[in-house]
């Protein structure tokens with residue numbers, strides 16, 4: 001979204017006269033409360049009407065220009081000089097200050113290179129602290145909609161989903177490593193393809209920096225969860241999958257309920273609606289997996305060692321989710 005320096009109306013690049021573009025443009029993160037407050041202060045200064053202000057959390061991709069993507073624009077302040085040159089960080093601040101008459105002296109003073117480097121170091125330190133209230137924005141955005149970082153508890157949920165789907169793929173890899181029964185191999189091959197598509201869906205929602213740091217452990221645990229019962233035959237594998245998917249169904253259900261419990265304003269956000277739809281789709285597949293596994297293990301519920309193993313699988317899944325919320 002752009003505030004026109006001429007009349008304050010919202011315009012798009014296609015609508016804006018050429019002359020309007022020959023002015024400095026600030027690209028700021030309007031979804032960060034600290035950044036937006038600071039920008040609001042600059043917007044009240046004399047001369048601010050000669051600057052174009054673009055809120056990168058709410059603008060369309062076209063409004064950023066070909067040389068700036070949303071992820072980069074959300075990560076740090078950018079400014080386009082009147083000659084079209086793009087600068088960022090400390091240099092963007094000094095450029096902005098020079099564009100505001102009351103601040104011009106400070107902008108000129110701090111644009112001296114060694115001072116600018118120190119200012120850049122301070123700005124990077126601020127960005128590091130900023131992560132505590134403004135985590136990296138989720139890269140998947142429906143075309144033309146607002147890019148808003150998801151709340152931390154939802155990112156934590158997605159971290160558990162990502163770890164879980166990673167483990168799920170490995171479960172079937174473990175099964176296929178030992179299983180020789182054609183029906184079981186077909187079951188594992190089909191399910192693995194579904195889990196890979198789940199993993200891809202979740203990856204689209206979760207920035208690499210937000211993923212679990214224990215993925216090698218989840219991969220190994222998943223592989224063993226599939227491989228060990230595969231050594232004992234199809235019934236053990238089906239009972240294991242039933243136990244895993246019973247837990248996963250509950251886990252997705254809890255997340256959907258958490259999204260439902262968010263205010264109606266949040267629920268109407270395209271990002272939340274899309275995430276909810278993704279989770280429900282995954283949950284539907286997991287329920288189908290659970291039911292197919294239940295049919296595969298036969299009429300009799302697991303007893304003895306197999307029952308203890310299934311309990312351990314459920315307990316391990318719950319424990320892994322708890323750890324994943326933090327690591």
Ligand SMILES: [Fe+2]
Pocket residue numbers: 165168194195198282286
């Ligand atoms: Fe899955």
Ligand SMILES: [Fe+2]
Pocket residue numbers: 168195245285286289
């Ligand atoms: Fe599954």
